[in-house]
Amino acid sequence: MEEGDFFGSGAPVSVLTAQPLDRFLDYKAPEGGCVLGAFVEVPLGPRKVLGVIWGPGSGGFDLSRLRAVNRVLDVAPMGADMRAFLQRAGEYTLTPLHAMLRLATRAPGLSDPPSMRKIYRRGTGTPDRQTDARRRVLATLEDYGDLSFTMGELADMAGVTNSVIKGLVKQGVVREEAAPRDVPFARLDPEYGGKALTEDQEAGAAQLRAGVQTGRYGTTLLRGVTGSGKTEVYLEAVAECLRKGRQALVLLPEIALTAEFLTRVEARFGAKPAEWHSGVTMTERRRTWKMVGAGGAQMVIGARSALFLPYRDLGLIVVDEEHDTSYKQEDGVLYNARDMAVLRAALCEAQVVLASATPSLESWTNAELGKYSKLELTSRYGASVLPEMRAIDMRAEKLPASHWISPTLKAAVDARIAKGEQALLFINRRGYAPVTICRACGHQIGCDSCDARMVEHRFLKRLMCHQCGETKPMPEACPSCEVEGKLAPVGPGVERLAEEAKELWPEARQAVLSSDLFGSARALKESIEAIAQGGADIIIGTQLVAKGHNFPLLTLVGVIDADLGLQGSDLRAAERTFQLMRQVAGRAGRSERAGLALLQTFQPEHPVIRAILSGDETGFWRAEADERRHAVVPPFGRMAGIILSGSDVSQVFDLGNALARNAGALKAIGADVYGPAPAPIARVRGRHRVRLLVKADKSAPLQAALAQWVGQFRLKGDLRLAVDIDPQNF
Ligand code: ADP
Ligand code: ZN
DSSP: OOTTSEEOTTOEEEEEESSSOSSOEEEEOOTTOEETTOEEEEEETTEEEEEEEEEEOOSSSOGGGOOBOOEEOSSOOOOHHHHHHHHHHHHHHTOOHHHHHHHHTOSTTTTSOOOEEEEEEEOSSOOSSOOHHHHHHHHHHHHTTTSOBOHHHHHHHHTOOHHHHHHHHHTTSEEEEEEESSOOOOOOOTTSSOOOOOHHHHHHHHHHHHHHHHTSOEEEEEEEOTTSSHHHHHHHHHHHHHHTTOEEEEEOSOGGGHHHHHHHHHHHHSSOOEEESTTSOHHHHHHHHHHHHHTOOSEEEEOGGGGGSOOSSEEEEEEETTTOGGGBOOSSSOOBHHHHHHHHHHHTTOEEEEEESSOOHHHHHHHHTTSSEEEEEOSOSTTOOOOEEEEEEGGGOOOOTTOOOOHHHHHHHHHHHHTTOEEEEEOSOOSSBSEEEETTTOOBOBOSSSSSBEEEETTTTEEEETTTOOEEEOOSBOTTTOOBSOEEEESOOHHHHHHHHHHHOTTSOEEEEOGGGOSSHHHHHHHHHHHHTTOOSEEEEOGGGTSSOOOTTEEEEEESOTTGGGOSSOTTHHHHHHHHHHHHHTTSOOSSSOOEEEEEESOTTSHHHHHHHHTOHHHHHHHHHHHHHHHTOTTSEEEEEEEEEESOHHHHHHHHHHHHHTOHHHHTTTOEEEEEEEEEEEEETTEEEEEEEEEEETTSOHHHHHHHHHTTOOOOTTOEEEEEESOSOO
8 A cells, every 4th residue: 555545533535426516525534544545435414425535635624624434335445547547537528527436336235234145055964854855955055065055046956946945944954144245256267168279369369468468558459350269369368367367358339249258258267257237137236346346356248337347456458349339328428438448458557459350440540550559360260251242233123112122132042041041131220111201291200309200110019219219109190281091111121121021031930130129138149049040041130130149050141221321421431331231241151151241232333332342441441541531530630529408499509609609718729610500310308409519630638628618608507518529420
């Protein structure tokens, strides 16, 4: 411990709480003192709130009037690196520190006394009467004498009912004890189940291991085609990190991928790691939070918010599918987990591995500039080869109105089904039809509270807004002209495509994969497993299938509308389309059967479509980089979006105009301000949204200028202002 890290009883301390106050609070250290970073409970008015000892008291106050910290919580103190991380991440995203602390304490009951549960162990003596069931219980306890079981676990393992165990407890043959609930996770063994790596993979693993061995910060971009063994390779970096006794974090972009990943981790390390995402129960969340701090969790796999856990000694962060846009948190604190991972690692001397088949332009550029190390796996593992990719020129295809599967694509699917292989039809649109239009008056049904169309979901028999999630029944009559029976779907969604496929292949077994069709992560997992086992002939899916899943029988991918992402003015459209198409195509031919990807397009000569087909990634990224460099946008310039919202549209615009007129702080650093203009989604949940965009040079002190700029304004009424550093859309 450093000097000054301990505060004796009664010493003034300054405490950070998660309450929306823009200052620290001063207290007296509790009886027995406390360390810097300690989690404490402090009185605040009539309430008791959670806080962290952030430093010595600020001084200039009357010591006798200070209230004392109630108590120090029974959890590990927050380390200096974590405190620095919250501070720096808050400064970067212009988020107040109390909001950062809230992000870091998202586990229930942290201030509760340690919770206990009942466990069962072998007692003394023998039962008054032996039965098979009783014998099995005792045998189980004797076999695993050093482990403790809950009633349910013991009953399961012995194959008996709870009442058998209760009977034995009554006789003292089995003992009931209280044990803490928040116990360490099973040990992971880095030497447990390593695979023999190929020469390429081994070279990559060696590079990553060497990075981990330095014990210093470093970031590596691990590029490799889908199926090349990126996961196998970065698990070797995890193994090295475990050998050094440091903790490892693996971020995944999608909860649906965790089940498959957990299985792989267990096969490699002999036990399951801790999990952190919205599908984890509250008690398990608390256990993970505490064990991460206490060092009882060696490895965490999770969603982006797992970055904000209070690791005791984090040595490695893997960001899998690092290009994935779901790493950007678009609600509350706006941050990109990929960038925050790099910051977190820099502050705790950890290594970062960014893995992707199609890296983001940001990471690609950083690797080209030498800020990140590069590592590339160029071929698929084993006999499998990358799928061949071809365009289907839709201008030359003849198909009836409201149909989307071209004769060429149909023939290719026919051929796969005949061979007992699987075909995937991909469309990146949920629901039945994106637009519902009245054929009498032309009215399109929109959401009442958002600037968005309602999407028909036929399986749910409702219309749904994809912005706010609001649903309503499909009306009989047009809400505008009141004529009945004239509402018609326009355009395809995944459900409508499934209907067309049913027409074309009535005998084929279909699986439709779209996030809204599954009630739970488990249902989705089961469906994915069934497909992998060959339980479907045709898979019809949205973006959900593009990510990571391994379907050995899948040999054909048909992209229904490859042009979909190319419309609009978004500068990132090309990058997104390129990544998505390569990613989807990568689902085909992952075993020894050759794969084929067919892209239906009306513009086969479009440069992005041509780049996708040729697979000339380097060429594509260079061209993209040139364009962005020319426009001085990320990663070659800095950008921020200011989103203003409120219920009164004219007030929102007035504020936007006032900001634009008083932009001296930004002019001073040479930044440009664009807008105000309606935000990409101009109305959400009844609130109008207006956006200003700020563009600055790479080296400009953007955050400080932004803080000064927006700090000039007091927000009236229900007006809100959010700063989005590095916005996803521009
Ligand atoms: P990626 O992460 O690049 O998509 P994976 O690591 O998932 O690739 O590997 C693809 C498949 O090949 C997986 O089923 C994986 O278990 C298998 N595989 C890769 N490398 C090896 C190896 N050296 N030995 C055995 N199986 C391997
Ligand atoms: Zn809505």
